[in-house]
Amino acid sequence: LDAASGAYSDGYGRLNTARGVAEALVEDVSHERHVLFVKSGYWLVIDGLSGANEHRFDLLYHAPPDVDMTIAAQNTVRLENSAKSAALQIQVKGTAQLNLSVVRGADTPIQGWWSLNHHHKAPSNTLVAQAEPACRMLFVTLIAVGPDYSLQQTSPTSDGESGWQISGQHGLDLLQVSSKIAAQAGNDKPQFMNNLKLTRSPSNGGANSEELVLFDNVRSSNEM
Template sequence: MLAGIRAHAAHVERYLSRTFSPNTHLSGEALGLFYAGTLFPELRAAGRWQRLGARILLEESERQILPDGVYFEQSTCYQRYTLETYLHFMILARRSGLELPAAVGERVRRMLDFLLAVRRPDGSIPPIGDADGGWLLPLDDRSPEDLRGVFSTAAALFGRSDYAWAAGGAAPETLWMLGPPGLEAFEALSPAPPERAPSRLFPDGGYAVMRSGWSPHDHHLIFDVGPLGCPLSGAHGHADLLGIQCSAFGKRFLIDAGTHGYTAEPEWRDFFRGTAAHSTVMVDGAGQAEPAGPFAWKSRPAARLRRWLTSDRFDYADAEHDAYSRLSDPVRHRRRVLFVKPRYWVVVDDLEGKAEHRVELRFQFAPMVVTVDPTLWARAYAPGRHDLRIRPFAPVPLQAEVREGEQAPIQGWVSPDYGRRRTAPVLIYLAATRLPLRIITLLLPGDRPFAPPPAVSPLLREGDGLAGILFEDSGETVRFDTGGFVVELA
């Protein structure tokens, strides 16, 4: 066995992933060297392996972990994998008497804080970007979205009550990783939700998180306002610029469709990481970026955040991208999301151009029943008595349709885990019109699934443009101008 470890470590040292996949491949290799050098000091190269592994992990923590705690490949799966790597590194270093710079622990905590913010009210971590379902060292049988073991071990290691709250109790992984003292450290904590405000912007990674609170029954929305993948290749990023994911009353409604696979079925690979699998806008049937093989894009456009504000009453994010500037008539997409807490969201999509285009406003749902009526009101039914209603308003006619399980073209599918796929409805509102075009969409969580939809009408501005919406029964109005919004109660 010792000879095998020596051979493996020597091979890893010789073929480090410094040029191809210098991401979790490189950090995982470095952790392997650190383990070999630390646990087997009798091997001649042990000291060199330990120093090299530690040096790489320190360097990569600064390069791969953005200042706001988002992993640079824009993938929650690989963020979790990176977290596992650094938790192992910190625990083993502590046990071997090696003091690490404080910055390492701070970066790890920032990664955990991001996952705490995007964590759904039901406790799961939403898939963002690629996910292969792998774990560094699976010590319990968990789904890829279940990070309770990670939060439990982090709670004991850092003494954080909010991580203990997210863990929901001491996990077996903590006993394996930290032994009985780890369980004692966990039990000494008083689990409590985070003290900071529930809504938060992550400006470096490019995510605006809007939530009504920390309870399992709250509303939650993630708005993607960042780049397509990391600066190196964008390999694990999806073409989901300005996409949203949404939970209401703790139930998942709008989700990322997942990954499914990498190389076995290229057409499915392109679909799941393409724009059509995400809740955003498509123009002329084209994705925001064109694939160039399973792990590359011909171009890597990015969204730009224009404004963010949060208060007790509202969350508001304003962002744009120019991914469709490659069209013969360039198109710019600006999306604004307003959360009127804790009742509803309003999404404003502005498409700027000069010619006629086909515009698709898409909403990818989790597996559930979704219907749409002739007045364009759509209703998604979650288990129990909760629903999410959607109603768009536009100055031109919109066609509404729900597609599910289609293969020509592929649409209406989600992948709950790597290698698996199942049907799920996608709601599409279509218009073929000359730009510019504004669509204002109401996302309304409800707990009266058999009640008729509320009376809501558009507010017009000069020149037949849309200015906002009016709730006719209450008289409440929501208006948008170039710089922001105004919500007025009757």
């Protein structure tokens, strides 16, 4: 298992390209992301967002211009290159109802473009997972090669606790997420902190599962 995490809380806003500054800056939102590469064949991306006020949170995944995106059932998206020689499956779930759409080459607002350098752009597919307005939101994304993996929420969200089941050729894995709001030293912004625990299925027909505690109130890159 390889894992890494990062956090951002320095504000969000639209960039005024003429002035080179961000306008209408939103400063009350903290974002924490964890990426897990589970070497049986899939990736998990866990995004936790928290604000002092309600916001509409959109999660975006961008693809190169030659990659097709098709939305199927159960918030599953298939990505396939133009030669049909490679494909990925993405499943996006959240602690609130999500609306999934694919945007390509839109101007208002600008979305679904790919740029190799200045003064160049080409339409490309962007997956948009849009949540209802909330103060807190947790997105869990499963990325896998092939259609044989599934992500389901196994326990309802309560007091920041949620459980997620990943099924596939390897068996069943369980991800448990404990989300907390904590004060940040020297800053009055809320700090969104995720404690993660992944319970792996027995491998090679073994009898014992493996329990890994990840990111227990720490923010650092880890390799396990």
